[in-house]
Amino acid sequence: MASTSRDLFASEANDEAVRGTCDDASQCKRYAVNMGYWKDPYIEYFVRQPKERKAPEISRGYYARVQGVGRLLKAFLQKTQCNCQIINLGAGMDTLFWKLKDENLLPRKYFEVDFPSIVARKIHYIKSKPPLSKPIMESHSGESLLIDSHSLDSSRYAIIGADLRELLKLEENLKKCSMDPQLPTLLMAECVLVYMAPEHSASLLKWVSGFFPTAMFINYEQVNMTDRFGQIMIENLQSRKCTLIGVEACISLDTQKERYLHNGWERANAIDMMMVYNCLPPDDIKRIEALEFLDEKELLEQLMQHYCLSWATKDSQNLGLSEITL
Numbered sequence: 001m002a003s004t005s006r007d008l009f010a011s012e013a014n015d016e017a018v019r020g021t022c023d024d025a026s027q028c029k030r031y032a033v034n035m036g037y038w039k040d041p042y043i044e045y046f047v048r049q050p051k052e053r054k055a056p057e058i059s060r061g062y063y064a065r066v067q068g069v070g071r072l073l074k075a076f077l078q079k080t081q082c083n084c085q086i087i088n089l090g091a092g093m094d095t096l097f098w099k100l101k102d103e104n105l106l107p108r109k110y111f112e113v114d115f116p117s118i119v120a121r122k123i124h125y126i127k128s129k130p131p132l133s134k135p136i137m138e139s140h141s142g143e144s145l146l147i148d149s150h151s152l153d154s155s156r157y158a159i160i161g162a163d164l165r166e167l168l169k170l171e172e173n174l175k176k177c178s179m180d181p182q183l184p185t186l187l188m189a190e191c192v193l194v195y196m197a198p199e200h201s202a203s204l205l206k207w208v209s210g211f212f213p214t215a216m217f218i219n220y221e222q223v224n225m226t227d228r229f230g231q232i233m234i235e236n237l238q239s240r241k242c243t244l245i246g247v248e249a250c251i252s253l254d255t256q257k258e259r260y261l262h263n264g265w266e267r268a269n270a271i272d273m274m275m276v277y278n279c280l281p282p283d284d285i286k287r288i289e290a291l292e293f294l295d296e297k298e299l300l301e302q303l304m305q306h307y308c309l310s311w312a313t314k315d316s317q318n319l320g321l322s323e324i325t326l
């Protein structure tokens with residue numbers, strides 16, 4: 001019994017550290033936005049100005065991630081002509097909904113899921129800051145908008161407080177917010193699955209592939225984690241009491257692809273972030289490389305080779321989702 005309560009305490013402490021990663025991610029993004037890597041007029045409402053300087057390789061890594069995910073996402077919106085839904089899993093303080101609205105690229109409905117305490121914080125920011133609440137109100141039509149401390153449901157945007165390891169509850173909550181499994185659906189997870197045990201991320205991917213006949217999953221997280229650099233990354237996070245319990249799926253690009261293919265997906269792709277970086281238009285690379293001086297490129301390359309973008313598709317409506325590439 002004693003060891004059970006110790007285990008529970010340890011797992012709750014790890015969940016708390018995982019929730020803390022949301023602030024790290026948004027601070028790094030805000031720093032990169034301030035430095036001019038990309039534009040995001042909404043991030044300032046979710047996170048304070050970081051006090052410390054971030055290394056240029058971190059900002060370049062975030063740039064490649066935002067561009068890489070953005071390209072795949074826009075290809076999906078194009079194939080479906082925005083007649084689709086997006087579910088952002090472990091969304092943290094992500095600002096994608098607001099940016100898509102500005103670009104006139106909103107899907108039929110955009111959902112976000114995160115732990116209830118993160119969602120409560122996000123709802124508080126949305127309620128108290130008009131630049132965040134106005135776009136939700138403007139895109140809302142029909143009956144009155146539902147909002148409480150742990151969920152918000154409008155016609156085009158919903159945010160749900162749920163644990164991604166509890167799939168029945170997740171499904172129930174999404175259904176309550178009018179999620180339609182028959183609509184082509186894009187699910188995205190940026191630095192989220194690695195914080196879940198391999199059996200939980202596998203179950204999540206299996207649930208998605210079984211539930212949505214036409215779907216794409218975009219995942220961004222670590223890869224090549226068995227070498228020395230990968231071990232140091234694991235130890236660094238461990239020292240901040242955050243365990244990468246899902247690291248088993250992050251051994252190689254092949255293990256990343258296999259996880260999809262073993263869990264009901266038809267096609268899977270995975271490339272490391274150095275490859276993503278090298279796919280970006282030369283003018284963009286030139287522009288961002290001029291923003292901050294980087295002494296030696298070796299660390300940037302090592303870092304980029306330890307993160308990857310993977311995506312998988314299932315296409316019962318034959319929309320050509322398997323053709324989507326960077």
Ligand SMILES: C[S@@+](CC[C@H](N)C(=O)[O-])C[C@H]1O[C@@H](n2cnc3c(N)ncnc32)[C@H](O)[C@@H]1O
Pocket residue numbers: 018019020021022025026089090091092093094113114115118162163164165189190191192195196
């Ligand atoms: C590193 S942050 C990334 C946030 C966001 N995707 C981004 O890229 O800015 C990881 C997020 O996943 C969420 N998360 C991790 N495990 C989760 C789970 N089991 N259920 C719900 N949310 C989870 C955390 O709370 C956190 O907000």
